[in-house]
Every structure is written in structure tokens, then in C-alpha cells.
Amino acid sequence: MRVPILKQGEYLIASIQSALTDQELSQLKDDLLDHAGRTRARGVVVDVTVLDVMDSFAARTLRSLAHMLDLLGAATVVVGIQPEVAFAMVQLGLTLEGVSTALDLEEGLAFLQAKAA
Amino acid sequence: MAPRFEARIRIRSDADIVAARRQGRALAEQMGFSSTDVTVIATAISEVARNIVQYAREGEVVVSATREDGRDGLTIVARDQGPGIADVVKAMQPGYSTANSLGLGLPGARRLMDDFEISSRVGEGTTVTMTKWQR
């Protein structure tokens, strides 16, 4: 299933709706890069609230997405990482280096706005 | 250590990784593991199942409920008949990857689970067996 990408002002919002396969997550990365380039977005929010697992592939994909968006002049913020997911990520040794995080969509957008100001 | 419940998931594609994760999660929930442990178990399954797809192309993941010395545990066996691992000690080190990846899957899964065992033979395949015990 393709993750819908919404445009809100200068920002793009991708709300993941269900568990994603590696391929679907890679697709989301490509779609976001494509949208961000075309719409000249200033920031991107990726909502991972429904993800029950953030494994090495997901972390690597989000990190490289954030890095590439940064080169396009857009900031990335990942929102909604659940406490259990965060716990497992730490045990696994995963970090989201270079990726900003916020509690939820609202805080993510506030973060982007503050950054742009 | 007779298994009381067992689910077998064939692993051939990245969709099977999600299916294996879902099975492990369902069993862990049914056994009454905490939500943190359920997530930990699903994450460990994700790593070993992905290694099968990535390095061996196909294999299987078996999740089962086990009991030993009066303790209940959830055991995950991930096995394939792929190329095997030449240096298992190296493969278990964080940061070691032949795929230019993070090299966190195996050492991470070991940290996530309570018991962890890996056996591998070049040309024959790899089996990872790991268990989370109920607290």
C-alpha cells in the first residue's frame, strides 16, 4: 500500500497507515524525495505512530531520506515513535542520527515552523 | 523442552518478513508478554528474517511457545540453506556487514533476546535460535 502524502503549506506530511514492507518504505522515500523536489517543500513530517517495529532497515531508510531531503533544503521530522519501539531501537543499537523527532504531528509541524522562522 | 504451539512462516520476500513479525507478535501477546517484550520479539524476528531474504533468498522462521524449568518462553528459529557465514564471530560484531549495511541485525537480536545461538556452515546454511523468557 502506498503511503499518502499531504501538502500543508510549505510542508509535506506522510502518515504511515499500516505495517510497511521494505519495498513500501523505500517507495515512500522515493515519493517524498520526488514531491519535495517538485513542490519545493521546506519540511517533511513522517508519522510512524502505527509502526510496531523500527528495525535496522527502517532506521537506515529514514536516515538516508533525511540526509537527501536536507540536500534539497527540506528538514525532516519523524513523529510518533512509540515508547516500546524506542526501547527496542536502543537495545538494537539503532540511532536516528541526523533525523529530528517529535512527539506527534502537531509538535512536528511546530518544530518545522520554528526552524523556518 | 516440548513446544506447545508452533507457527512456521516461509520466508521468500520482504512481505514474508512482515508476516513473520505478525505471527511472533500474535503469539507473544497470546502468551501474555508485556507490550515492550512483544515489540522486542517482533524486532528481533524482523532482523533475522531480513537476513534470510537478503543473504539466503529463502528459508523459514518458526515461532513456538516453550517451557523449561517451569518457565514459559517464546522461541524463534530462523533457518536457511543459503551460503552460510564464514566467520560467525565477526558477523556477531556490531558494525560488521558484508552488505555495506549497519551490521546491527545479529548483535542487536542477541541483545534483544535472552538466549541466542547461531550455527552456520559455509555452503550449507545458517540457523539462528533465540528465546525470550517470561518474567
Ligand SMILES: Nc1ncnc2c1ncn2[C@@H]1O[C@H](COP(=O)(O)OP(=O)(O)OP(=O)(O)O)[C@@H](O)[C@H]1O
Ligand atoms: N542468514 C545469513 N546467511 C548468510 N550470511 C548471513 C546471514 N545472516 C547474516 N549474515 C552475514 O552476517 C553479516 C552481519 O549480519 P547483520 O544482520 O548483523 O548485519 P547486516 O545484515 O550486514 O546489516 P543490518 O542487519 O544492520 O542491516 C551480514 O553482513 C552477512 O554477511
Ligand SMILES: [Mg+2]
Ligand atoms: Mg541484517
